[in-house]
Amino acid sequence: MTNILKKAGALALMLGLASQSWALSLNGAGSTFIYPLASKWFYSYNQSTGIEFNYQSIGSGAGIQQLLSGTVDFGATDAFMSAEQMQAAPDHMVIHIPATMGAVAVAYNVPGVDSGLKLNAETLAGIFLGEITNWNSGQIAALNPGKTLPDLAITIVHRADGSGTTAIFTDYLTKVSTKWAGTVGKGTAVKWPAGVGGKGNEAVAGVVRQISGAIGYVELAYVLQNKMSYALIQNRAGNYPEPSIESVTKAAEGALKKMPDDFRVSFTNAAGQDSYPICGFTWILVYPHINDSAKGKAMVDFLNWAMDEGQKSASSLNYAPLPDSLVAKIKEKIATIKY
């Protein structure tokens, strides 16, 4: 009996020692908006440093919650935390590090209609309010002379979980439609007047692909990766820019001039001839003081890497790289993280 105990103890000791030499592993959760880019980043970073960033794309709302609960080491969100939300954090503060900028595309699945359907603010709001119910509606047709629209019911697909993408989308609709502002409002989870729900950008894209006549709001990378059709949304200047790196960067210009110190800002419905109207930042969330010094160092190193190397891979996935002036400010912020 004691023999067995001795052997078991020795084994446990060996495993314990061995585990120290295993790679460092950090857990993160949040935005599905940034997931295509984030997963690529973490994969490349792991290949070069061996450090494992286990990121789960469960939605911005969940990312914030799990960070506040302390079950993950970092979060990611496309809806910045409010002051009240941050009260729950130790130090009552959560550092928002802008990681990238992305566009929310309006994807649809209408047989016979290619990509590039033009929609203005009023029509978009009307569709998502459940007022415009068929693809052959006069309002849509008026904006798209020359396209034959079928007699097909519109199925709205929205997020079922707490989503930063929803926050960006509803933030835009609130700005451009008083009716929307009055009935639905903005936030990571709103009461949708109509439609079915999907969990994550992934599921919304998946459902739009499945259902004929569906329309949903999805991050651009998902739309392009799956070769889905997307709409051209009229911006404040009256033009219909393509959702792209250029139009997102243009949209951010105004916000960059008045960037607050904590980087918490929205730039939907931006001014400018070529600005895409529905886009925003994704922030990585960390505490200003990270208790575990090994993890803290790994986090800071990664964030700096993301500002340099990371930005280079953003454009291949159609995320807009951060402008250099902003990167400089962000790096100063990263330097304030204590571990």
Add this chain to the structure above:
Amino acid sequence: MDVLMRALCWTAMALALIPLLSLLYLVVSKGLHRFDLDFFIHLPRPVGVPGGGMANAIVGTLTLVLIASLVGMPIGVAAGLYLSEYGESRFAGTVRFWADVLSGVPSIVTGIFAYEIIVKPMHGFSALAGGFALGTMMVPIIARITEEVVRLVPTSLREAALALGIPRWKSILYVVLRTAISGVATGLLLAATRVASETAPLLFTSFNNQYWARGPLQPTASMTVQIFTYAISPYDDWRDMAWTGALVLLLIVLLVSLASRMTLTKNRATNL
């Protein structure tokens, strides 16, 4: 009327078989597409990078079932032994009642329970929490089957052991239980396949992991959660892997459940 009712019954049978066949056909035909070596030995890769797999999910499911068994087996077998050997009291009646209640608990509730008592205090998702949630589901199944098979052990064996002067507890453990051990093992296998198929309780206990879980205190991938994640995504490669995952999981579950059912009926026959 006679003919009509018989026809209806057979129609019901046919109607039940259609979904089963459709499901099996789908899982096999779509699952074979990614049924390759990569699937079994590689970790998941980001979208667009070929060659990803579900190796960590397969190991994760096995780990979770192992932890669940470590929780569920001692409690379940001991409770089952109690019910069969000392089970005439009112307390035993209470235990049986609550075992039934426990077996009917919606699995997501066991997840909430494990979250509250393990994930929150530990400040982290872990295979331990997931295994614990699954373990609580195994307890009533194992207890019930253990009670059943141990009861079948003939009284003559117990009497013989006592007549030889062996203490009661030794006779239960070394004679009675040992005789029934294959039945108990079958019960364990049945319970294990039942929990290996669970998804809901893992969503916020073992969470998920893109890499290998370094020990039971880390979140881990599992087949069911990974299948779910991939299935609701829009990427073709991921959806293909979801089907392959479904195929592998189904194969494991069917084989183990078939084997254990056959052993169980054989046991019932021989012990009678």
Add this chain to the structure above:
Amino acid sequence: MESTQSTSAAALQAGPGGPPPGPAHSRQGTGDRIFKLALTAAAALVPLLAAGMLLMLFTSSFAVLGKTGLFFFIRQEWDPVREEFGALAFAYGTLVTSAIALLVAGPAGVGIALAITEFSPPKAREWAAWMVETLAAVPSVIFGLWGMFVMAPFLHTWVEPVLEKFPGRPFFVGPGTGLCLFTSGLVVAIMILPTVMAVCREVFNAVPISLRESALALGSTRWEAVRLAVLAPSMPGIIGALILGMGRALGETMAVTMVIGNRPEISANLLGASDSLASAIANQFTEATSDMHLSALAALGFLLFGITMVLNIIARLLVWAVARRMQSVGGR
């Protein structure tokens, strides 16, 4: 022979207190006592776990119940932003899904059980039963996959247009998407079918052959014999099977969340999207941003557990009742 057996049996019953012959029975006593204690402790863990879960859910619900009172359970509102919560929409989705599942799987399960026990040759019986029970081994998430990619489009393309014409309003109003209460109910029906069938089979097999034989001897047709001699006395057992199936249907999470549409709404339209208690918890638990939200989700869990538990108790009572009745009827 008899007397030695009964004295040994008595010795067995007496447990550690009764003195078996032989030296060192005080040592036996201690060992036995500890062992029994260990087993009792393990057995006690069962009610502790179950009651513990119930208690934990209940205490976690205090926050939201304190705010909304019992009104929470009949309220439709679910607004995490304004922190207004109510369980009604999810309870509706859960109950309607289970009701549809039961309406389909109930008669089908009984019919299949009959086909197996009454109408098929003995050799085929085991095979037929095995095939349907294979369905029971299929993991829930695979049913969800199948439901999402096969059942939902199939129903949407072929069945919904027919149903929209007849019976039409108010239960089948288009246009649907395939992700709705109806699909959810059907998928769950297939999942609970093996349960219903297996229990019915046991119940029918428990009916003594003498009953069937007497009916046939009196000149009834095969079906009449079945109806009088098998179905009638088994009715409580059948109801028990249905309730057990319902219990499983209520708790079903993954398959439902993948096909129900995830839209907390109450409407008579079965082709409309909805949401269920379990599905809501699965979707929202990790991201409940406020304590009130978490409390509301725990309250949903409590409601679900409560309904399931009550049904479980009723089912056990009924199946036990039929077993007793069979003993008294067919005892000879």
